Amino acid sequence: MTPQPPNERAQHCDAHTDEATMPIPRTLIDTLDANPADNDAPGVGELPVSVWTTAQTSPANQRKGRYVAGTTAHPAKMLPAVAAHAIEHYTRPGELVFDPMAGAGTTLVEALHAGRRALAVEYEPHWAAIAQANLELARERGHNADAQVVHGDARQLPHLLPAEYHGQAALVVTSPPYGPSTHGRVATASTDSADGKVHKYYHRYGNTLDRGNLANVGHHRLLSGFTRILAGAANILRPGGHVAITVRPWREHAELIDLPSQIIACGHAAGLEPVERCVALLARVANDTLIARGSFFQRDFIRKQREQGLPLHLITHEDVVILRRSLTLDGAAGLGEGRESGRS
Template sequence: MHHHHTAEHADHRTCSSAAPGSPAVSVWATAQTSPAAQRKGRYSPDSSAHPAKMLPAVAAHAIAHYTQPGDLVLDPMCGIGTTLVEALHLNRRALGIEYESHWVDIARTNLTLAHHHTHNTGGEVVHGDARQLTTLLPDALRGQVALVVTSPPYGPSTHGRVTTGTTGVHKYHHRYGNTLDRGNLANIGHHRLLSGFTRILTTCTTYLKPGGHVVITLRPWREHSELIDLPTQIADCGRRAGLTPTERCVALLARIADHDLVARGSFFQRDFIRKQRDAGLPLHLIAHEDVLILTKPVPLTSQRLRAAQPHAVNGLGGNARPVVTKHDLEGVAA
């Protein structure tokens, strides 16, 4: 059951005494059922191979909170199409971009499944590079997207599935595409990843309607054993793209039990943690993702401008701003 944006937010808010002007904080209970249970019947078996799948409940929570039925949701790096599938199940329209043709095919299979289950055919995947978004999407969609849901493409250190064989444990599906393909953001290093992600957010912002939201999920990321403060760096990317960071949330990857959190870790994650601890590095199983919410500023309406300048003649003046329609403001938090 999904409540209105502000009501459900109040239910999950854990920090109501935040300093004025600082981003609101809330916890999303998104792992009460296992990832496998969340995907069962909704995603093709081939989907499991993707190294960085978003938890369906995380995408669904964002879509339920920040959009209304019929709204358009965009994921510029959609992978197996989790954002799109969950949008269709919530009676939204969905558009995804994916760079790797293999995942485009699987995302389209998952959309077909969603179309079959929901009879909602408002989903599409475009094959291409999200940094070239303006060449991939029609101009008519500018200012039409209510919500962007995505995650930066991490390097191989944070992902992976394993198979155990007679020769021990082997990691697979932990690298994106061809590691020699420099066009693939996951393989080009941290600083270039940030500049590429800024470019993606900048192009996404042109398609976002005023007051629309961008939800970015982030795993804690280590480089050479050092924990990188990715949320702060990604928030800076968003600011450079013309967005305003408005919330910083936590999406749980662990189940809330009566008195504690029950972590859900893959075999690979547990094996990796054990080896790191044996080597003297006190790592813990990841129990959450950071979620950053950024908003596209709403321009001053002509009414507000007139109120601010009561003697100005309608239509005149050198600082004309786009008029915001009632449709633009639908779904914008009060």
């Protein structure tokens, strides 16, 4: 089975993808660089926190037998245990889980293994096909709940998905693209490289010349586009449904970009209520310490920064921002449609 193409209206909208990344007023985008506790979101600075022990086994072991081989090439795969934890705690068997930026399909697979229905949208044709292959593998293993992969631009959700899905999802699980901050995998002289140097591969999303891909645009346009996606996803959520977003900060020229706080502000701008900011461990808990699972490039970066006098440490967790759609029917759903029709 191949991924379902977008309908004609969505194809028309895709021709204006670049315009669609800027539906949010510039003054609001500028505020996303600030701590969201300074914004209008009530209680954002006092969100409850919990720790998810999601790396007791390695990522390879978590995916073994459940994902096709091509999955490992994705530059920013979600840890399966993170998706599984969110699905277990925010949904019940038979409920619908949605991922508007599905990548290789981790949310789909973990939803089916947990006995939930699943719906996913993926922008890049290659990864939509890989997500579909992972979906078929789950079905071969006996997980036959209703599930679908749609190929299209998640910024066009109001036009991309049938009306039957509106207000149906109990949970949205997703992650923004990290673009140039991804590390990928390593090739050395003993493998693919003949010059004796260490090289990256599988560290870029699709075609880097595709400016419609949020992984290839600037920081503010990424935030703007992601806000639009959240507003559309709010229409898919049922009242009281949750959104779980895995996200981590990154550094540009040694300066920390607090992307988790900015994503909370994006959710607030999309009409969603922030309710938790959790810690999903990327390191194994062993007695009284954490065993980091850093990649070669993470370790190399830390070593070089320490040599320059900057006392950095390996990343051992990522944030999981939990948002919720209002219980009232005229909350976030109406906002998503309003932003679609009121860009001017």
